Amino acid sequence: MNLLWGDSLVTGQLLRLVLLHTAWEVGSGQVSYSLPEEFKQGTIVGRLAQDLGLEVSELVPRMSQMVSKGRGDYFEVNFQSGVLFVKSPVDREEVCCQSPLCAIDLEVIVDKPLRIFHVEVEIQDINDNAPVFSVNEEKLSIAESLTLPGSRFPLEGASDADFGTNSLLTYKLSPSEYFTIKVQTNEEQSKSLILVLQQSLDREETPEHRLLFTATDRGKPELTGTVQLVITVLDVNDNAPxxxxxxxxxxxxxxxxxxxxxxxxxxxxxxxxxxxxxxxxxxxxxxxxxxxxxxxxxxxxxxxxxxxxxxxxxxxxxxxxxxxxxxxxxxxxxxxxxxxxxDVNDNAPELTITSHSLPVPEDAPPGTVVALISLVSTFKNYHSLVLAEAVDRERVSEYKILVTARDEGAPSLSASSSILVPIADVNGNAPAFPQPVYTVFVKENNRPGAHLLSVSASDPDVRENAFVSYSVVERSVGEQQPVSSYISVHSESGHIYGLQPFDYEELQVLQFQVSARDAGFPSLCGNVTVQLFVLDENDNAPAVSPPGSGRGSPGPELVPLSAGAGHVVGKVRAVDVDSGYNAWLRYEVQEAGAAGPFRVGVYSGEISTTRALEEADGPSQRLVILVKDHGEPALSATATVSLSLVESPQAVKWDSRQRVGSERPLVDLNVSLTIAICSLSGLFVLVIVVYVGLRCHPGPEVMCGPGKATVVCSSEVGSWSYSQRQSRKLCVWEGTAKNDLMVFRPNFPHSSENGEAGKGQILTPNVSGQVTS
Structure with missing residues (x-):
């Protein structure tokens, strides 16, 4: 009895192992189908029984069934025919969103024996979604005339729920002479849409622009989406009453x-x-x-x-x-x-003075009749009041004359009358400026529209003959840029405004002429020269190139372990495009405690040893060098230098020789820089003496008309000359020319924010139009 029970137990375990082996025949069959989305219900996907290697007649007896794995119940199998068909249409965007691969996994389970087959139905994308913008109408506001052509305005793009080519969009703007669309791709391959202004807007001509912005995908057929761009032109005071x-x-x-x-x-x-x-x-x-x-x-x-x-x-x-x-x-x-x-009859008929030529022009010749005097005693007793000599309104503006008529009777009788003879002005004086040259210093990056200085001319005439209006004498600056694109002059006040920020690295001196013209006929004018010096600001950080970049090898510097104290192992090279103290660079180790046996030259950038090297210093060193300029506030950059300590001196023999030969230009540059600074300090004293002398000695009268000038500027730190070619960059890499000169900008602690006009006659133009000091 016990033996039979043991035999049956063994038999049951064997049967269980057989069934388990049969059930785990998973993956013994794999079938893949591909189907476009949105197919109608009942569409045949494939002959599943045939593709799985099963007999159609076995499907029902073997209790076959199909299970969908988590993507929804979209497919069904007819086990009578072995056909897989669409149960409900599949929307790829709903099932898989923007996934690159969209597939629905199915499992077909048959019994006797138990087997599981995997079926994959890939859902292909069709172009069934049009591009969609987030809003129906996008509004922009752009100021007329002040917004320059080329100005850019970002736009929101459209989205497309499809995938692949069906979601790639192109954009088009309805025809417009003022706007165009540009697609810009950044480094991350992300595209942004930019609305570009092609020409200046005029609110009085068109106060609002309505454009149709269209997005089109690349599917077949193409689908489109649109948004209305409503661009409101903001008013600028560009029309006079x-x-x-x-x-x-x-x-x-x-x-x-x-x-x-x-x-x-x-x-x-x-x-x-x-x-x-x-x-x-x-x-x-x-x-x-x-x-x-x-x-x-x-x-x-x-x-x-x-x-x-x-x-x-x-x-x-x-x-x-x-x-x-x-x-x-x-x-x-x-x-x-x-x-x-x-006229109204409101005067008694007695002594009458009838004015004929009042007011009298100041250029009237002697003998000109001013008035007629008549007496009531006789109709023929007329007398003329005439000019005895030339008159000058600027000296005497009017005359009050008392006319007395006395008879010869005894006692004689008389009658008196007075006449006021005003002298009419003649436009005989041109507007004149109090000085021939105005000098103003303006810091770069000034605020657009800021007041720079004011010029003022006086005219001793009166009324319209003394009504002075100011304008800029137009000329080209640099690459055919008109001077009016940099500055503007208020026609009545003479205030000069900067229209755009100045950049010292592009423009150091702007010389132009301002004309003052009266309203007389014919009108007369006078000119004055304005010299605008752009002062450098510390708006550029040093640019650093690591050691080894000049040799074409970006690897670490090799340092022999036998190197003693003071051995030069490398150099940090940097350049600053600013000028003067803003371009004067200083080198230092960012973390002094991590420098170990090395140090860096404060102004040379040379990395050298502070003591003899030891094996305990390790196989390599890593220094972080901080490069700062002397501007306020100072700008800086960092460079990381890797130093490898090697046993053999031959490994660095060639590199050391190259380094020694390349240091001399920098040493000579520092000597030249020191000489230049000392020279500027000496010239400062000389310019102050010349400036005081010119202040005490007035220059000749300014002639009307532009002239070519050689500009010499004096300031609190010295003087310098501007020529047609200027060297403004101080380079500290290998091969720098020895004659580079660092020019320090003047420092004006008490000047206004944007500039202060110099009142001294620093330059004086002669009759030929040349300017001399």
């Missing part, structure tokens, strides 16, 4: 009451906001009493009588009205109002 008429004519009786309206003038401005708000003022009146006779409402433009009109004093008044907008840089428009005063 304009009157409806350049002149108005009004007739008034001389007894018109005080406060009566004369006329209402109106000006319009095409800008918007405060740029179109207008203030009215009376400017440039032609008679001295006009400002006391009329007044204007600054908001409405209504001109009213202010006092009394007198036909016998003035028959015609010319009132000039100026309309000024309220922009940051206000612009103005002008018109003239001619007020003809009509």
């Amino acid at each position: 304009s009157f409806h008429q350049s002149s108005y004519k009004v007739r008034l009786l001389e007894n018109t009451a005080d406060g009566s309206m004369v006329i209402k003038v109106n000006a319009t401005d095409l800008d918007e906001g405060i740029n179109k708000d207008i203030l009215y003022t009376l400017r440039g009146v032609t008679q001295p009493n006009v400002s006391a006779t009329f007044r204007i409402d600054s908001n409405t433009g209504e001109i009213r009588v202010n006092g009394e009109l007198d036909f016998e004093n003035t028959k015609l008044h010319e009132v000039r009205v100026e309309a000024t907008d309220k922009g940051n840089f206000p612009l103005s428009g002008h018109c003239s109002v001619f007020v003809e005063v009509l």
Whole structure:
């Protein structure tokens, strides 16, 4: 009994092993199918039974079944026919998102014996998704005229849920003469869309641009998505107020009451906001009493009588009205109002003086009739008041003459009358500047629109003959850049503004002329030279090349263990494109405690030993060298130097010889640099003496017209000359020329933020237009 029980136990264990072996025949069959997404329900994928090597008639008896592994129930097997077909359409983007490989794993299990077959259905992408933008309308705001062509504005691209070629997008912008699209690829192969401005915008012409931005994929067929770009042009004060008429004519009786309206003038401005708000003022009146006779409402433009009109004093008044907008840089428009005063019989018929030529031009010749004097006693008793000699308005502006008529009776009787003879101005004086040359020092990277300096000219004439306007004498700077692209001059105030930041590394001196022109006829002008010196700022960090880069070998420096104290093992080379102290470099070990037996030259960059080397120093050393300039604040860079200690001196023989031969240019450069600094200090004292002498001795009068000048600048640290070719970089690598010169920029602790004009006559132009010191 016990024996039979033991036999049956062994038999059961054997049967269990056989069944387990049969069940683990996993992977004995593998079938792969490929199917485009979105196929309709019932589409046949493949003849599964045949592909697995099974008889169709065995599928049902062997209790076959199919299981999907986690991707959804999208397929079904007809076990009567052995066909695998689509149960429901598959959306690849829903099942696999953006995965490169999208496959649905299935398992077919058959019994008797138990076997498991793996079936993989790869879902291929079709172009069933159009590109989609995140918004339907993208808005941008761009300022007119101030935004330069070439300006860039980033745009949001579209997304495509498809994969591969079906998701590759191209972009197109509706035709526009102002904008274009550029696709930019960065180092990480990421693409960004840039909207590029091709020409300046004008809000008054087109206040808003609407463009259709289209994204197209590369599928077949192509699908597209669009977004509306709405670009609003922001207003800039680039339109001056304009009157409806350049002149108005009004007739008034001389007894018109005080406060009566004369006329209402109106000006319009095409800008918007405060740029179109207008203030009215009376400017440039032609008679001295006009400002006391009329007044204007600054908001409405209504001109009213202010006092009394007198036909016998003035028959015609010319009132000039100026309309000024309220922009940051206000612009103005002008018109003239001619007020003809009509006579009223308000004077007793006694001694009468009738003015004929008032005011009298200052260039009127002697004998010119000023007025007629008539007496009531006889119709033929007329006398003429004439000029006895030439008059000069700048010396005497008006004459008050008392005319007395006395008879010869006894006692004699008399009647008196006075006449005011104003002398009218003639444009005989050109605007003149108080000095021939203005000098201003401006730090680079100045703020655009910053005030640099002001020039002012005076004209001893009056009214329009003394109304001075300023402008820049246009010329080319550098590569055919107009000087007006760097600076602008306010036509009325003479304020000079910088339109763009200056870069000392590109432009050190900008010399131009400002013209002052009066409003007389014919107009006269005077010119003045402005010298703008750009001062260097420490805006460039040192650029470091590690030891060995000059030899074409970036490997570590080899140092013999036999090297004694002071042995030069390498050099750090650096250059700074700034000037003066900003380019003067200093070398030091970043972590002094980690330098070991090595040190670095403060100004040479040479790495040398501080003592004899020992085996305990290890097979290699790694130094981090900090290179700093002398600017404020100082900028720096670091270089890592690897030093390998070797036994044989022959291993570094050739490298040491090369290094010794390459150090002399740097030593000579340091000597030249020291001599240059001492020379600049000596020249500073000399320039101060010359400057004081020029201040005490006025130069000749400035002639109108541009001239070519040799520029010499004096400053607190010395003087230097600018020629057609300038050496501005100090190089400290091998082969540097010995005659390189470091030029230190002047230091002005009390100047304004953007610049301060020099008031001394440092340069004086002669008649030929050349400038001499």
